[in-house]
């Protein structure tokens with residue numbers, strides 16, 4: 001099984017190499033009324049703050065929970081106004097009724113949902129929501145680019161351990177898992193497609209941050225970019241699932 005502390009071991013690289021979430025995500029969260037100044041938000045598995053930033057920029061009162069010490073340090077330095085808690089999502093128990101929004105960005109697959117979801121259900125204030133999203137690196141709904149064919153070939157050659165939970169592309173399976181306990185219902189679900197141009201260094205850095213890629217494999221991916229002309233257009237997807245309390 002991949003190691004959830006992989007990100008912390010590469011904290012500075014993680015911070016530099018992971019692309020930010022697309023503007024369309026921020027727009028949708030706004031349209032859904034989730035980014036409201038003064039409201040109380042909790043970002044679980046915050047990393048170096050890619051999702052935290054959306055909450056801070058919206059003027060929310062933010063707590064961020066991150067177990068990796070190096071990532072938590074980056075987070076606290078970047079956002080002095082955020083209450084950073086060095087903890088796992090399982091160990092952190094927010095006050096009942098104290099939260100208007102919980103965000104879980106590219107992190108839910110690391111959580112023990114049987115422990116985390118009940119405490120989130122209790123912590124939500126009336127009208128509160130849990131927004132779960134991630135980046136899927138590689139849009140499987142479009143024909144693969146030459147680079148994506150090379151990435152697949154690298155992946156096919158190895159015997160990498162699977163990440164926990166359903167496959168990252170299976171948004172419906174994730175929605176079922178998040179609502180299986182009967183505590184939450186799906187309030188909104190969609191998949192936001194976006195693209196980014198990356199060079200060989202960008203690909204090498206990004207792939208090194210993936211918990212199921214070795215450094216040698218990330219170098220092979222970078223070599224593929226060089227052979228394909230030096231840059232590639234990558235098409236990614238951000239599935240978004242917004243949960244409301246059931247009943």
Ligand SMILES: C[S@@+](CC[C@H](N)C(=O)[O-])C[C@H]1O[C@@H](n2cnc3c(N)ncnc32)[C@H](O)[C@@H]1O
Nearest residue numbers: 004007045046047050068088089105106107110
């Ligand atoms: C792929 S990173 C995502 C970070 C950030 N949310 C983002 O969007 O860039 C996954 C994060 O989950 C954190 N994590 C892993 N297991 C966790 C747990 N049990 N509780 C809370 N966070 C966890 C890792 O330390 C890492 O920062």
